[in-house]
Amino acid sequence: MCAKERSQVADIDRSLYDFTKSEEGSERLDAGLTPEIVREISARKNEPEWMLEHRLKSLEIYHQLPVPDWGPSIEGLDMDNIVTYVKPPTEQKSDWESVPEDIKDTFERLGIPEAERAYLAGVGAQYDSELVYHNIQESVSELGVVYSGIEEALEDPKWEAIIREHFMKLITPDDHKFAALHGAVWSGGSFVYVPAGVKMDFPLQSYFRLNAKGAGQFEHTLIIVEEGADLHFIEGCSAPKYNVANLHAGAVELFVRKGAKLRYSTIENWSKNMYNLNTKRAVVEDDGVIEWVSGSFGSHVGYLYPMSILNGAHSTCEFTGITFSGAGQNLDTGCKVVLNAPYTSAHVDTKGISKGGGIQTFRSSVLVTEKAEYSNVAVACASLMLDDESRSDTIPAMDVRAEHVNVGHEASIGRIGDDMMFYLMSRGISEAEASTMIVNGFADPVSKELPLEYAVEMNNLIKLEMEGAIG
Amino acid sequence: MTTQTAIKANRMPAITWHKFKGNEAEIELPALAAHDAGAVAFTVPPALMFMETTINGDVALDAGTAPVKEAFDEALAAAPEGLQQWETGMGEAADAWLDAAAKRRLAVLVPEGHTEENTLVIRIQAQDGAAAVAAVDLVAQAHSRLKVALHVDSPTAGSGVAGSRVRVFVGEGARVEFASVQTLDATWQHLDNIGAYVADSGRFIAEQTVLGAAESYTGFASNVAGREADTTVDTRYLGHGANKIDFNYVIRQRGVQSTCTLTANGVLMDSSAKVLRGTIDLIHGAKGAVGKENETVLLVNEDVRNKTIPVILCDEDDVQGAHGATIGHVNPEQLGYMKTRGLSAEQVEDLFAVATFDYAASHAFDASVRAAVERLGTRVLGDAYELLQEGE
Incomplete structure (x- = not known):
């Protein structure tokens, strides 16, 4: 899809994302969280025994761990009412024509097949709890790149051992309550393996759509980028809005080997009844690079802090993020970085926007360990408040245990300057347009890191969010 | 006499991940005797009205006979509803411990319009096996001026706790400058707890210097409540040996066009460890408020440990909040x-x-x-x- 076509999004309303499809033919397990439900999920997937044990152990841990008391309230999330597994009425396909019409229409409306044709090396599409489509270009496959459903890979003896070696090793079930929940009921998600030295010219994309009312989505993404390889992975997600809580508690584990580079881009646009309690983590070896580009626009409540563990000398992390919190939203986002080797560096640049009573919090943690001598960290966060009903908090934390390091942090909070508005309006631009223009400019450091098509989408999301912001 | 206890103190108003281990401090306090008369001394300029209890409790603070007490009560009553209970930086548990340990108390009134040229001096000398604590309440009435100097020292060897609990009311257009220096040797614990209220156009200027002690805990809260009220804090610290330094600053900016500047500069040597939590809370209605915070930390040993948590809470759009931190080697x-x-x-x-x-x-x-x-x-x-x- 070209940028011009994509820009048509600006002319339509939120129904681009906010449409529902019938659940006819879908299979729902009972709501709630019990060992029986966990066993049922595992049985349906015909998993190896170790995975069932992992699930049951995770469930135990889930019940032992407390609900976080430091972030937004999740009182409205009652696990007894959440359906943890909904199977769509199809198996995974590798051509869109074989996908049931309703589901295919969903992804067509979201522009996924077009995007695949235009500029992607492969696409995975998940609908509720299962992947419904997965495909990779043959030329990419011939390079040895594997991009498949993680459960599909688990059935392959060649990959089962590798998945077992890496699965939930970065994000362990005891990390926090919702990591444990994920470990118990995970379903769907992608496995990516990029062999040593392979540099991908085009991105891979996974798109997650949650259609079922009152359901949870718990996909697991596992990516291994071998020595000297290069990958750009794009993740998108959306859901229609319901009047009951939905839950997303996915997990993303990224392994970046020596000299490898991985860019992980996300445009998150869950519906505003969603509790997005997602966990993402990357470990980076010598000279490796992890780049996160993160746009958070949707969800009722969000907890999202992609974490980078720089274990290799000269490894680097870049995190570029934007969070837009509107009416009824409480989005607590940011990142964590652990510098755990000499000559590592991290650069964090985030923007936060709140309006219409929305609450936006930037939260970060930087740990420079004793091993990270001669390392550098720069963290910058800027927050923009568009009215006096909204709230914006900044809670960064730095723990430095090495001597020859430089750690810098800067943050600012404020509103759109009257002088900027006056200037634009004196040029004949309406107040609403001027405001949107300024916010787009504020978000520019993030959008310029995205592929053009996604940058356009992000700007359109901002435009949608800005509707009604003035007056 | 105090009993052995453990208290939690210096808790941030908005906490973060518990795994970071920075939300609050846990303080182990030994059983300690009450200090004797020489441990706490006040030098009050003659022009000021004051009321002091001696070590024997000759004058009780709650006797209600002194105009100082009445003035202080009035000052408290002048605070907006909900603020009658003073917030201090270390929090309620530490406040209660210090209050119980304080055997010398001082309440001082600077009359309206009075500019005091002499400095009010508070000296606290650590005593072996004792808790040497002063409790001080200051009321600077409208358009008055006062300078306060607080020195916490350990001239003789020993171990125990030395510290203070200070509450300051800065009236309309008043100005209070508060300078404290802590020079305890490495066997002592230091607890320093401040709560302030600043009325319209009032200014509270604090300079805090922390140079010693095995463990030094500083809590500082200021309710910058008045229109164009200001709180300015300049902190300097030195970590050496294996000492632990723990700061918690909480600045509540409620006043329209109120201002706040927090500045901290420190050097960490040897295997010292420091935590600095600095929260600027821009409360709804504080239109035109400006809050700034900056910390510079120099690390001069590979065994040091520094935690910095500069927080801005913002519930008002027409404000400017900024913070910065620079942590590194020479x-x-x-x-x-x-x-x-x-x-x-x-x-x-x-x-x-x-x-x-x-x-x-x-x-x-x-x-x-x-x-x-x-x-x-x-x-x-x-x-x-x-x-x-x-x-x-």
């Missing part, structure tokens, strides 16, 4: 220059510690504080202190 260019002047890397590092002591000594409010700073400097740096001071 600038390589600076280091290179010093080496060309014949200094070893170790001497350069010591030089920054000497500079911290020198700054404290040069800003000391009297000779006894200066002497205490120099005594501690010599104990911490040995011969290097005098040598580097003299520029040899």
Whole structure:
């Protein structure tokens, strides 16, 4: 899809994302969280025994761990009412024509097949709890790149051992309550393996759509980028809005080997009844690079802090993020970085926007360990408040245990300057347009890191969010 | 007499991940005797109205006979509803412990319009096996001026707790300058707890210097409630040996066009550890408020540990909030220059510690504080202190 076509999004309303499809033919397990439900999920997937044990152990841990008391309230999330597994009425396909019409229409409306044709090396599409489509270009496959459903890979003896070696090793079930929940009921998600030295010219994309009312989505993404390889992975997600809580508690584990580079881009646009309690983590070896580009626009409540563990000398992390919190939203986002080797560096640049009573919090943690001598960290966060009903908090934390390091942090909070508005309006631009223009400019450091098509989408999301912001 | 206890203190208003282990401090306090008469001394300028309890409790603070007490109650009552309970930086548990341990109390009233030229001096000398604590309430009525100096020292060897609980009411257009210096040796615990209320156009200016103690806990809360009210804090600290330094600043900006500036500069040597939590809370309605916070930390040993948590909470759009932090080693260019002047890397590092002591000594409010700073400097740096001071 070209940028011009994509820009048509600006002319339509939120129904681009906010449409529902019938659940006819879908299979729902009972709501709630019990060992029986966990066993049922595992049985349906015909998993190896170790995975069932992992699930049951995770469930135990889930019940032992407390609900976080430091972030937004999740009182409205009652696990007894959440359906943890909904199977769509199809198996995974590798051509869109074989996908049931309703589901295919969903992804067509979201522009996924077009995007695949235009500029992607492969696409995975998940609908509720299962992947419904997965495909990779043959030329990419011939390079040895594997991009498949993680459960599909688990059935392959060649990959089962590798998945077992890496699965939930970065994000362990005891990390926090919702990591444990994920470990118990995970379903769907992608496995990516990029062999040593392979540099991908085009991105891979996974798109997650949650259609079922009152359901949870718990996909697991596992990516291994071998020595000297290069990958750009794009993740998108959306859901229609319901009047009951939905839950997303996915997990993303990224392994970046020596000299490898991985860019992980996300445009998150869950519906505003969603509790997005997602966990993402990357470990980076010598000279490796992890780049996160993160746009958070949707969800009722969000907890999202992609974490980078720089274990290799000269490894680097870049995190570029934007969070837009509107009416009824409480989005607590940011990142964590652990510098755990000499000559590592991290650069964090985030923007936060709140309006219409929305609450936006930037939260970060930087740990420079004793091993990270001669390392550098720069963290910058800027927050923009568009009215006096909204709230914006900044809670960064730095723990430095090495001597020859430089750690810098800067943050600012404020509103759109009257002088900027006056200037634009004196040029004949309406107040609403001027405001949107300024916010787009504020978000520019993030959008310029995205592929053009996604940058356009992000700007359109901002435009949608800005509707009604003035007056 | 206090009993052995553990308290949680210096908790941030908005906490973050518990795994970070920075949300609050846990303080183990031993069983301690009450201090004797010499441990706490007040020097109150004659023009001020004051009320003091002695070690024997000769005058009770709640006797209700002194106009100071009435003025303080009035000041409390003047605070907006919901603020009758003073917020202090260390929190309620530490406040209660300090209050119970304080055997000398002072309440001072600076009358309306009065500019006090002399400094109100509070001296606390640590006593072996005792809790040497002063409790001080200050009311600066409208358009008055007051300077306060607080020195916490350990002239003799021993261990125990020394500290203070201070509440300050800064009336309309009043100005209170509060300078504190802590020069405890490395066997003592230090607890320093401040709560302030600043009315319209009032200014509360605090300079806090923390140079010693095995564990030093500083809590500072200011309710910048009045229109165009201001709180300015300048903190300097030096970590050495294995000491632990723990700060918690909580600035509630409620006043329209109120301002706040938090500045901290520190040097961490040896295997010292420091936590600084600084929260600027821009409360709804504080239109035009400006809150700024900045910390610079110099790390001069691979075994040091620094935690910095600069927080801005913002519930008002028409404000400016900013914070910054720079944490690192001596600038390589600076280091290179010093080496060309014949200094070893170790001497350069010591030089920054000497500079911290020198700054404290040069800003000391009297000779006894200066002497205490120099005594501690010599104990911490040995011969290097005098040598580097003299520029040899």
